Amino acid sequence: MEKNFRIYRNTFDMDYNKHFEGAFCQGNGYQFLRATFEEGIDGEEQGEIYTREFKSVTTEKQRCAITKWGTYIPTIMGNNPQLNEVIINLPYFMDFNLLADGEKLSMNRCDISDFSMVLNLKNGCLTRTFTFNTKSGSTIKAKYERFPSKKNKHLFVQKITYKAENRDANIEITSGIDTNVTTNGFNHFMEISTTTNDDSITVVSKSDMGNTITQSSYLACDKEQVNIIDNKFNVQYDLKENEEITFIKKSFSFTDMDNEEIGIEGELVKSYDELYKENSQVWEKLWDRSDVVIEGNDHDQLGIRFSIYHLLRCKEESEYRSSICAKGFAGEAYYGRYFWDSEIFMLPFYIYTNPNIAKNLLMYRYNTLEGAKENARSYNCKGARYPWQSATTGTEQCSLWEYADNEIHITADIVYGIWHYYKATDDIEFIKNYGAEIIVETARFWLDRVDVDKDGNYNLFNVMGPDEYTAFNCNNTFTNRLVKFNLETACYVIQLLNETDKIAYVKLCDKVKLDNKELLEFKKVAEKLILPDYEKVQYIPQSENFDNYADVDIDNLWKDRKNPFGMYMTHEKLYRSKVLKQADSLSLAMLFKTDFTIEQIKNTYEHYEPITTHDSSLSPINHAIVAGWIGKEEHVNKFLQYSLSLDFDSNRNGAKDGIHIANCGCMYQFIIHTIAGIDNALINEDEIPMSTSYTMPKGWDKVSFKILWKNVSYFVTVDKNGTKITKGI
Numbered sequence: 139m140e141k142n143f144r145i146y147r148n149t150f151d152m153d154y155n156k157h158f159e160g161a162f163c164q165g166n167g168y169q170f171l172r173a174t175f176e177e178g179i180d181g182e183e184q185g186e187i188y189t190r191e192f193k194s195v196t197t198e199k200q201r202c203a204i205t206k207w208g209t210y211i212p213t214i215m216g217n218n219p220q221l222n223e224v225i226i227n228l229p230y231f232m233d234f235n236l237l238a239d240g241e242k243l244s245m246n247r248c249d250i251s252d253f254s255m256v257l258n259l260k261n262g263c264l265t266r267t268f269t270f271n272t273k274s275g276s277t278i279k280a281k282y283e284r285f286p287s288k289k290n291k292h293l294f295v296q297k298i299t300y301k302a303e304n305r306d307a308n309i310e311i312t313s314g315i316d317t318n319v320t321t322n323g324f325n326h327f328m329e330i331s332t333t334t335n336d337d338s339i340t341v342v343s344k345s346d347m348g349n350t351i352t353q354s355s356y357l358a359c360d361k362e363q364v365n366i367i368d369n370k371f372n373v374q375y376d377l378k379e380n381e382e383i384t385f386i387k388k389s390f391s392f393t394d395m396d397n398e399e400i401g402i403e404g405e406l407v408k409s410y411d412e413l414y415k416e417n418s419q420v421w422e423k424l425w426d427r428s429d430v431v432i433e434g435n436d437h438d439q440l441g442i443r444f445s446i447y448h449l450l451r452c453k454e455e456s457e458y459r460s461s462i463c464a465k466g467f468a469g470e471a472y473y474g475r476y477f478w479d480s481e482i483f484m485l486p487f488y489i490y491t492n493p494n495i496a497k498n499l500l501m502y503r504y505n506t507l508e509g510a511k512e513n514a515r516s517y518n519c520k521g522a523r524y525p526w527q528s529a530t531t532g533t534e535q536c537s538l539w540e541y542a543d544n545e546i547h548i549t550a551d552i553v554y555g556i557w558h559y560y561k562a563t564d565d566i567e568f569i570k571n572y573g574a575e576i577i578v579e580t581a582r583f584w585l586d587r588v589d590v591d592k593d594g595n596y597n598l599f600n601v602m603g604p605d606e607y608t609a610f611n612c613n614n615t616f617t618n619r620l621v622k623f624n625l626e627t628a629c630y631v632i633q634l635l636n637e638t639d640k641i642a643y644v645k646l647c648d649k650v651k652l653d654n655k656e657l658l659e660f661k662k663v664a665e666k667l668i669l670p671d672y673e674k675v676q677y678i679p680q681s682e683n684f685d686n687y688a689d690v691d692i693d694n695l696w697k698d699r700k701n702p703f704g705m706y707m708t709h710e711k712l713y714r715s716k717v718l719k720q721a722d723s724l725s726l727a728m729l730f731k732t733d734f735t736i737e738q739i740k741n742t743y744e745h746y747e748p749i750t751t752h753d754s755s756l757s758p759i760n761h762a763i764v765a766g767w768i769g770k771e772e773h774v775n776k777f778l779q780y781s782l783s784l785d786f787d788s789n790r791n792g793a794k795d796g797i798h799i800a801n802c803g804c805m806y807q808f809i810i811h812t813i814a815g816i817d818n819a820l821i822n823e824d825e826i827p828m829s830t831s832y833t834m835p836k837g838w839d840k841v842s843f844k845i846l847w848k849n850v851s852y853f854v855t856v857d858k859n860g861t862k863i864t865k866g867i
Contacts, residue, residue, distance in 0.1 A: 142439045147255035147788070150268075152204045152246055155179075159205065160793030161444075161785055162257040163468035164264055164284070167454025168291035169391055170467035172208030173257070173264055176234035176282060176296070179205045180244035184230070184316075188323030192221055192537035194606070194709070200471060200795050204246070207319055210467050212460035213395040215474065215530050216326030217346050222537065223529035225463065225474020227321040229330070229341050231353050231389040232284070234298060237310040239274040249273075259447040260425065261418040262286065269303075276307040278377075287413060288420035291454060292400055295417075296387040297410050302377040309377050313387060314370040315341045315353055322470050332369045339369060347530075355389040356406060386410050395459070424450050427844055427851075428491040430809050434839030441782035442809070445802035448785075449487050452799060455494045458501035461528070465796025472796070475527040475535055476502075478548040478604070479800035481555025482729070483756065487806040489562050489819070490845045496559050497568060503552050504572040506532025507579065510549075514583050521582030524549045540609050544602035546587065549580050550620035554729065557627055562819040564848050570642040574631050578650050581628035581660050584621050588663055596667045603681070603722040604756070607704065607712040611681035613668045616722040619730060625664035629657060672734060677741035678723035690715045692749065703751035720757035721746040724764050728807075731767070731817055731829075740768040747773075755784055755798040759808055766812035766833030774812070775836045781805060813841050814854050814861050826852065832861050 147158050162173035178184070182205045190201070209228040216226040236243040249271040256265045263285040270278040279301040287293040300309060317330050329344040340354040357364050357371040361383045365372045377383055390402050405413070428446055432439040452462045461480045464472040480499055488496035503510075503524070509532020510522035516534075517523060525534035526545045536542040556573045559565065588596040598621065603614040611617070632652070635643040646652070670679050679685070695706050704712060704719070723742045727734060734742075743764055752758050762777035784801055785793040792798065810816050815832035826847050834841075840857040853864045 142436055143258060143260040143443060145257050145259065145440065145444060145786075148253070150245060150250060150253040154788050154791060155204050156206060156794035157788050157791045158255065158793075159208070160465075160468045160796050161788070162255065162264055163208070163448070163451075163466065163793075163797060164257075164262050164286050165451035165467060166262070166286040166288045166291050167452065167457060168211065169286055169294065170208070170210045170212075170451070171232065171286065171294070172206065172468060173255075174205055174207050174232070175245055175266070176232050176284075176298070177236060177243050177245075178207075178233075180242075180247045185318035185320050185325075186323060187320060187325065189220060190322040190324075194538070194704070201323070206469070208469060209319075210474065211351070211391065211393055212457075212463070212467060212474065213530070214345060214349050214351060214393055215347055216321060216324070218322065218324050218326075218473075220537070221322060221473055222535040223347075223473075223475075223531070224321060224324075224326075225467070225470070226326045226345055227319050227470065228351060228391070229343060229353055230316040230319055231294065231341075231355050231391070232296065233316045234282075234296065234313045234385075234387065235311065236270075236278075236280075236300070237312075238270060238278050238307055239272045239276050240308075241272045241274065243270055243280075259443050261414075261421040262288065262447070262451060263414070263417075272307070275305065276302065277304040278307060278309070279303050285414070285417055287417045288424075289413075289416040290400060290405060292390050292392055292402075293405055293413070294389045294391070295410065295413050296385075296389075298385045298387070299382055300377065301382045302379050305379050307377050309375055309383070311359075311373040311385065312370045313355075313357055313385075314339050315355055315389075317341060317343070322473070334366045334369060336366075337364075339366065339371065350394040352392045353389060354402070355387060358386045360384045397456070421450075424492075427846075428487075430806070430841065430843045432838055432841055435835070435837035438778070438782065438835065438838065441786045442805060444786050445805040446487075448797050448799055448802050449484065449806070452484075453488070453495050453499070455492065455498065458498040459505060459530070461499055461502045462799060464800065466799030466802070467796075468793065468799075469796025473527075473529075473535070475529055477527065477800075478551040479756075479803070481552050481558075483800040483807070484803035485555045485558065486810070487803050489559055490810065490847070493559070493563050493565070493846060496563075497565065500556055500559060500568070501572065503556075504576060506530075507576060509533040511579065514586075517587075519583050519586035521584075521586070522549070522576065522579035523583045523587075524552055524580070540602065541606070544600060544609060545606070546598075546601055547603060547614075547617040547620050549583060550617070550624040553577050553580055553624045553627055554620060557623075558819050562847060566638075569631060570635065570639065570646075574635060574646050575650060577624070577628050577631050578646070578652055581625050582650075582656070584625060585656075585659055585663060588621075588667065594666060596663050598667075604725050604754075605680070605718050605720050605722045606754070607715075607717055607719040607751075608680065608684060608687075608722075609709075609713045611683065613682040614722060615670060615679055615681060616726045618667055618669055619726055619733070622664050622667050622669065623730075625660045625667075628660050629664070632657060672738055676738055677745050678726060678734065678738065680718070680722055680746065684716065687714055687716045690717045690749070692717060692751065696751075702753040704753050716749055718746060718750040720752065720754040720760065721750050724760050725756075728760055728763055728811070729818065736768060739764060743768055743770070752780070755801045756804060758784075759801055759804040763804075763808050763812045766808075767829075767831070771833070771836075774833055778808070778835055781808075809841065809843065810845070813838075814843075814856050816845075816854075816861075826863060828861070828863075832856055834858070
């Protein structure tokens with residue numbers, strides 16, 4: 139057993155049950171499953187109909203429940219009349235129920251002892267063990283094991299074993315595919331049919347967006363024949379004292395969105411151990427290229443691997459029609475939608491460990507470019523305007539107008555992600571065929587979105603930066619700098635193609651109808667777009683008007699730090715107060731470190747950290763990254779532990795509605811940028827860009843990892859002597 143690859147739940151406390159369902163979520167890039175109990179929990183209705191209104195998820199109180207099923211395939215979305223496009227919670231094929239001496243197993247109703255639940259991060263296998271003490275006096279030792287196969291993405295495998303420990307016991311098993319499930323209180327299935335064969339149960343569901351989902355389950359038992367009664371597998375058996383009975387359930391999921399057909403016959407004849415080994419071998423290769431090894435601090439080592447595990451399960455190499463939702467497909471809170479998180483916080487992990495996945499994350503943006511153009515037209519603008527919340531079509535899904543209208547930085551963030559990928563991989567073919575078109579169309583949008591003043595300068599009025607507590611900025615520094623980058627990159631990429639590939643250059647200009655006049659407009663707006671005079675102010679301002687906002691007594695207003703600060707102040711008041719959900723200026727420093735002196739970054743940190751609430755899960759790790767650059771070791775440790783605890787620490791209950799997957803991605807950037815001192819890929823074209831400093835958190839003696847740079851693998855080690863990079867390992 140390898141050290142620091144397993145996370146445990148050793149006590150059964152219903153108050154934290156939903157947290158563990160999210161924290162222990164499983165997935166293989168195609169299908170994702172919350173860590174709910176196979177038998178469900180008595181009294182917790184999963185098919186409840188209710189109306190969920192669209193609100194700020196930060197301060198919204200989710201519907202109370204001690205368990206929430208979750209079976210998701212990202213390409214399958216539904217149409218909610220209040221929420222627009224949402225990911226659909228699919229029928230529950232893990233269903234497996236036990237009657238022992240006539241008593242139905244339910245963890246919240248029965249006498250349960252010796253409970254343990256373990257997620258093996260190394261291969262994504264979840265194991266639950268406990269003792270079921272029946273009212274009749276029988277003691278049943280139960281073990282549940284399960285995993286979604288990384289070898290065959292359509293396959294999910296369960297192994298359930300029962301042992302009668304103190305006397306004979308009569309058991310009855312019923313298992314099937316439970317179709318009584320809703321998503322955010324809404325039923326998205328227009329039609330569901332269940333059919334059975336001699337050895338299988340199949341459910342075919344048709345969604346309200348016209349998709350077809352087919353799920354088939356097969357159950358085998360090592361002691362008794364499996365019957366099918368009323369669309370359920372059924373086994374009745376008299377289990378003798380000290381005797382074990384084992385069930386293997388294999389479930390397959392397919393949709394009409396799949397690009398391939400994979401037969402299931404071969405999987406049916408394989409043993410559980412064979413399938414387990416195949417799955418583990420695929421995971422082993424993923425960990426070999428992605429692991430971060432920390433010596434000296436076992437807690438932090440496990441926390442970092444927890445983050446990497448969730449990134450590894452969230453995406454497969456071949457899927458280009460979806461991105462990664464803000465909750466890591468581990469809950470419904472963010473409706474299965476995609477934000478700026480994908481390009482800014484998660485993409486770098488894949489760029490440096492698996493560029494094929496990084497490319498397909500960006501291909502999702504290319505495949506939704508027409509939706510982005512439609513968004514731009516709806517605002518009477520040319521070009522492409524990417525939505526704040528995106529799903530299958532690429533049109534805006536956010537129902538809150540202040541976010542949908544104003545949080546426009548995402549359009550430029552995507553260009554940043556494209557260029558980050560290109561500079562780290564040299565994938566010029568991607569730029570020629572896909573990236574350049576996005577870069578030009580998004581640059582075109584900004585020509586209509588800016589406003590010119592009497593001095594001939596260009597402004598971005600009424601925008602929301604990453605900090606959603608400052609909704610109506612004038613010349614938000616983060617947004618303006620990213621827009622300038624977008625425009626400059628458009629000019630550069632056109633020049634690059636013109637000089638290196640005339641055919642690609644002509645093809646692009648013809649396709650997007652680009653002429654030299656428009657290129658000059660890109661350049662002019664980029665040059666005259668308002669940005670602060672950093673030499674004069676010596677820090678990075680949040681926006682042009684922020685310092686005129688009202689002061690707020692955060693400490694007195696924030697009555698309970700277990701709740702977000704935003705719950706103690708109306709959004710209207712937040713929008714005119716000097717209080718931040720996260721600091722835009724530090725986010726900007728993270729992306730464009732070399733734009734600023736260390737003194738300017740330090741001044742920015744000290745200016746905004748006291749008024750930052752960290753209500754955004756992206757804020758603590760951003761602060762940890764920057765704190766390392768400016769020598770604030772105490773803050774490095776404080777904010778690192780804050781970030782690690784968001785989903786990893788059950789006391790915070792943070793994963794109950796899903797994983798803060800962007801925080802997981804940014805945790806990896808903390809390793810790269812702050813621990814190892816590797817600067818952003820945009821800085822240097824020929825070699826890994828290194829800064830002159832590195833930071834080692836409390837208790838960390840040594841850190842090592844692999845990184846891909848321009849198709850070459852490097853091995854990086856960091857210890858008290860600094861950072862060492864070895865090529866070709």
